[in-house]
Amino acid sequence: MAERHADIAARITLVGQLQAVVTAMRGIAAARAQHARSLLPAIDAFSRQVADAIGRASSAAGDGGSGTGSTAESAGAPGAGREGSRRPAEAGTVLIAFCAEEGFAGAFSERILDAATASGAPRGADHLIVVGTRGIAAAHERGLEVAASAAMPSRADEVERLASSLVDLLVPLLAAGSSRVDVLFTRQGEDGGMEADRRSVLPLDHTAFPAPSAGAAPLTTIAPAMLVERLAMEYVFAALCRAALHAFAAENEARLRAMAAARSNIEQRLAGLKRTERMLRQAEITSEIIELTAGAEAARG
Numbered sequence: 396m397a398e399r400h401a402d403i404a405a406r407i408t409l410v411g412q413l414q415a416v417v418t419a420m421r422g423i424a425a426a427r428a429q430h431a432r433s434l435l436p437a438i439d440a441f442s443r444q445v446a447d448a449i450g451r452a453s454s455a456a457g458d459g460g461s462g463t464g465s466t467a468e469s470a471g472a473p474g475a476g477r478e479g480s481r482r483p484a485e486a487g488t489v490l491i492a493f494c495a496e497e498g499f500a501g502a503f504s505e506r507i508l509d510a511a512t513a514s515g516a517p518r519g520a521d522h523l524i525v526v527g528t529r530g531i532a533a534a535h536e537r538g539l540e541v542a543a544s545a546a547m548p549s550r551a552d553e554v555e556r557l558a559s560s561l562v563d564l565l566v567p568l569l570a571a572g573s574s575r576v577d578v579l580f581t582r583q584g585e586d587g588g589m590e591a592d593r594r595s596v597l598p599l600d601h602t603a604f605p606a607p608s609a610g611a612a613p614l615t616t617i618a619p620a621m622l623v624e625r626l627a628m629e630y631v632f633a634a635l636c637r638a639a640l641h642a643f644a645a646e647n648e649a650r651l652r653a654m655a656a657a658r659s660n661i662e663q664r665l666a667g668l669k670r671t672e673r674m675l676r677q678a679e680i681t682s683e684i685i686e687l688t689a690g691a692e693a694a695r696g
Contacts, residue, residue: 400675407668414661420499421654424647431551431644438640442633445626450604452615452622487573489522489542491561491596491635493580493642494530496547499657500649503581504530508537510591511579522568524561526642542568551643558635562628574598576631578638581645589645596634599627 492511494504504527511523522542525531531544543564548557565576576597581589615622 400672400679403668403672403675407665407672410661410665410668414658414665417654417658417661421651421658424651424654427551428644428647428651431640431647434551434554435637435640435644438633438637442630442637445630445633446604447607449623449626449630451607452619452626453604454607487521488575488577489524489565489568489573491524491526491576491578491638492530492534493547493578493638494525494527494533495646495649496527496529496549497646497650498529499653500529500646501653503646503649504533506589507579507581507591508533508539510593512537512539522573524564526557526561526639527646547639547643547646551640554636554639554643557639558632561635562632569597578635580638580642581649582641583645583648589649592641594634594638596631599630 490511492507494507507530523534523539524543524545525534525541526545527547531541534541545557545560545564548554569576574597575595577593577595579591579593582592583589617625
């Protein structure tokens with residue numbers, strides 16, 4: 396009985412240590428998610444500024460905004476003009492799927508890959524780019540052909556580096572003839588739940604570029620057409636940063652929920668072990684009392 400009580404006490408110690416680890420992971424995930432959410436307004440503001448600049452530069456170029464189509468064509472994406480954005484891609488679609496980088500996030504990566512295959516399996520002429528180490532492993536387990544991959548950064552401040560890497564991965568695929576680029580990421584819905592969101596990055600949505608307001612035209616030092624192309628690439632870069640931030644925050648929120656569930660289970664397990672420990676301790680005390688009573692009676696006899 397004493398040995399069993401010692402075993403229970405050791406298990407209580409181990410479970411308590413595990414509880415401390417889970418609590419720490421929960422705090423880290425909450426801090427990361429909150430920091431990523433705080434950066435989203437800045438990315439949105441940057442996207443609006445670039446969109447406004449594209450509208451002004453397109454007006455200065457005298458093409459009414461259609462000049463942004465030359466950016467996609469020069470990158471190897473033919474037919475990316477105003478009409479091209481409404482017809483299906485002819486040379487394949489590049490899909491960037493943002494999955495989990497670390498573990499303890501539940502079925503985060505599986506849901507993204509389910510959404511990717513449900514909206515058109517990335518096979519044949521299509522190309523799949525997977526972001527996140529866990530997602531890469533899950534994609535290989537499913538037998539999906541991954542054209543390229545990248546690791547999700549451990550800090551929200553490093554998403555710019557990830558977006559630059561994704562642009563480098565896109566260049567050869569666009570040059571090979573792909574005419575559409577989509578991003579698939581998890582974001583928080585209006586009801587507070589997590590949902591997969593698929594959005595188009597290329598061809599550019601020209602309705603997002605507002606017409607310039609009345610006033611003096613901006614002073615430029617380069618040709619308006621070249622300025623539009625460079626601004627369009629900045630707009631794509633901002634879209635990739637925004638998708639990466641949403642995915643980063645969603646992954647940590649998924650881990651936060653998983654750690655909350657794990658902590659609840661640990662607390663229940665710890666409470667059960669402590670009840671067992673009290674019962675065993677009471678049994679030991681009762682056994683000792685019986686032995687002392689029997690010894691005293693034997694001494695009196």
